[in-house]
Amino acid sequence: MAADRNLIESSAEVRRALREELLDLLHSKNIRSVYQPIVSLSDGEVLGYEALTRGPERSALHSPLSLFELAEQEGLLYPLDRLARSNAIGSVTLRSGKQQLFLNLSADILNDPLFAPGQTLELLRLRGLTPANVVFEITERSSIEDFEKTKHILDHYRKQGYRIAIDDAGAGYSSLQAIAELHPDYIKVDRSLVSGVHRNKTKEYILETMVTFAEKLGVYLIAEGIETEEELTKLTLMGVHYGQGFLLGRPDKEPADLTPELRQHIVSHRKKLEMSGHVLSIGELSSPSPTFDAQTPISTVANYFKEHVNAQGVVVTTGSEPVGLIMRDRLFQQLAGQYGYSLFWNRPIDSIMDVRPLIVEEHTPVEWVSRLATSRDIRNLYDLVIVTSKGCMLGTASIRTILECMTNVKMENAKVASPLTGLPGNLQINRELNRRLTEGRHFSVIYADLDYFKWFNDRYGFHQGDQLIQFTADCIQQAIHLAGIPDDFVGHIGGDDFIAMSGTSNPELLCTDILQRFDRGVRAFYEVDNWSYVEDRHGNRMESGGVTLSLALVVCKSGLGVTPEQISQVSARLKKLSKAYRGSVYYCDCISSEATAPAADPQPAHHGNKSSI
Template sequence: MTVTEQLSALDNILAHGDLHSVFQPIVSLSQRSILGYEALTRGPSNSPLHSPINLFAIARQAGRLSELELACRESACKRFNQLGLSGKLFLNISPDSLMEPDHKPGCTLKMLQTHGIAPSNVVIELTEHSPTHDFQLLDTALHHYRAMGFNIALDDLGAGYSSLRLWSELRPDFVKIDRHFIDGIHLDPVKREFVGSILKMASASHAEVIAEGIELGEEFDVLANMGVDLLQGYYICRPQDQPPRDAGTILPREDSTADHASEASGGLQELLHPQKAIRQHTTTCQVLDAFRADSTLNTLAVLDDQDQPIGIVHRHSLSEALLKPFAAEIFTRKPISRLMSEDYLRVEMSQSLQQVSRLLTSRARQRIEEDFIITQNGRYAGLGRAMDLLKLITDEKIQQARYANPLTQLPGNVPIQKRLSKALSEPREALICYVDIDHFKPFNE
């Protein structure tokens, strides 16, 4: 198809709105829930511009990128509303279109209002295809979106021309690691180091990391064990016209991602404090009475009517909030849901100590004395304490050092015997491989 024919096809697509939106879920591993969906656009199925690569390339060449992106947003919002999807809607927008002189501010907000979508449920996902030079202009454009309640995500981190500087300048709410660093991460220690560095930088900048482009179970397992909580890719779910609503139908079974350490430690059972929770309609006055009655009580989980955690109340945070002028008079008789924090760590009972430790340390806003919520199959089970977690992991490391071979760090006779005894006592099949290496003693010495 010639360029002229492609331009003509683009004219027809934009004139008739002949675009189709599909959605790929982004899942939270710790909460086993769907955070939201990335909207992806396809052209007419019988057109050479069906592929988004061809479609956006010809639009950029024709100087109609902003027009195409606006049409894509319209299609995505309309379809998102028709499907009744919940969670966040991730919309791809290029910095180029935001900084075009004829870019019309306010169109996206009006579009969302038409389709009944709150701006707080929308993430503007910046995809960089060419160098960004005017960071101040881009920041001004994004400030306009932030002021209306939108979140910002930086796509393809590590692949763009200036993605690290964009991160530093724009301070996005989400960063998506480029597929290159996910591909074969289980075989490449350098890629694991890169992702580890991203997690540390995200913690410092209060951003959440999304690993996209996961295509293999081995990649999924490595990322999960590294503490990456938000995941996206073909291994979990391909982009679909009718995307799933329940993460449980697309995530691997929880025991398939657990570390071997969780087998030894019995999951989080040792950390669980079956602390009674409160309902979202409980008044602030009643919560204050509960804290006054028990000086050892530091945290209360807030549940909805289905015993699902929706927030958390820390003693020190509540005290600080009520110290503000007129706060006590305003909030004392109001539901605690008005003052609870929705920014908390929630983990499943089946997760390993190492996974929870990584999630805990990746949260810059998590104070060491703050408790976290533990759930069993999504329902509230109790609270966990960071200090208890650190103690258990320290004890486990000491135990491993005591029973490991000092040279190879492989398990010694004691843990091997314990593991064999455990395998024999369980009502399931087990495979055992015995390897005897001749003349190894000289190497060992």
């Protein structure tokens, strides 16, 4: 009992000492802010920095986790948060007017009676910043109990130009509800989903779903905790918008840029993603737009609109950077109100501009911009989209132009795609093959062909034959999705012939997966019948249990110096070998620019009837 009493007294004594240290820390303002970069996974540019708080060195309160946990327990969370926010804003130096400062906020802080917009705004002005430079990052430190109240508070800040991020998505139990209720501008993915994503298919599928989810909502995804190049590569190829982690930059007192090597790594891999789909960029749709300095009188802009009746809107700039948008209808609606002209005529244009217009970089895919634009509030649905080049004003694109472009792209794709499977046709296949050969990287080509399909089609009819072709396409696509990499390609040459191109390091596994999926499901197309032979194209009877699949796997060690004709010749030889072998099978051979003579006939690498399916 005496030992227990001593332990309790000791714990109470430690607690008192920590409380006194915390009070002294608040009084002396003895904390510091460090800044970790958040980087675009499109071009390697720094979007902004997350401000992180550190207590005194060699103190039990040095860690932000310990510091804020104790403050919450002692009822001192509000004053600590105000001090941390003030210090973060007062110490930061953003490298451009477009960069953003991410400030962590617990949901509880929004209930602080002293959490007033004017205080934060005054701090920003002292540093030459605006609300557009700040993102309030709602953390999972405590759950949100009253979403309606929280949404009302955050909407108040949004109207001033602040942005909102939901932190730790995928970790906290209420993060999905917070996303649904609060409509954030950014979703930060917890590092538990990011760590090892390149070797964990479950995490990969979850993140792919989140990318699609974010695109449909018109928000940006930020992957936290990136620590390896493999993780960075995977996330970039998956289309995740931004990244943060020790690999990209550690928290430091001075905000840092990305290294040239990592920037090039990101740019090269994102280029592969964009080229795999031949996606148009918004810069191609951009047209010159009139701009006005933020301090231009409203009267000057109104007179411009009167003289240029076809002008939809104008961009407000500070230097070469766009900071707002004025749409014609909205300006005249403002002036048409009671006392409108007397109130606004001589005021600067930045007093009534939209401080949160849609601003995108020139290399952003048009499809992505279309989703962002059409997910805006109904009042802003037809506003111009501002296009920048490295943060500087480039031009604008109208919603009409963007939607017309999307319609044309879909129509063009439909023209060259297979009407039966919806897969890319020969035009796109040739483009993809030439692109890979030009890049000179290692990749594999898989040619797939059904055996005895003509006999099956004659016996069961065209409708059943079409279903078998669609089934074959599904087998190849599913295998590519599971055993391939994000920028792999599947095309439909025509009839029962398919092609796949993959950068996986193990194409043999990919072929095995395709054959296993095919052999498992093909019998469902004729299970009511029982026969021991089929007929070849010439009507000759062949002993067989049914339709099989032949694959020709051509591994290109390097695309440089290799021609499409060489690949075609090798694949034709392999295809002939595989068709001569009874059952589902693939034959494999390698090709490179040094190859001058055809290799000896390889042995079949997999026979469907002998595999453990």
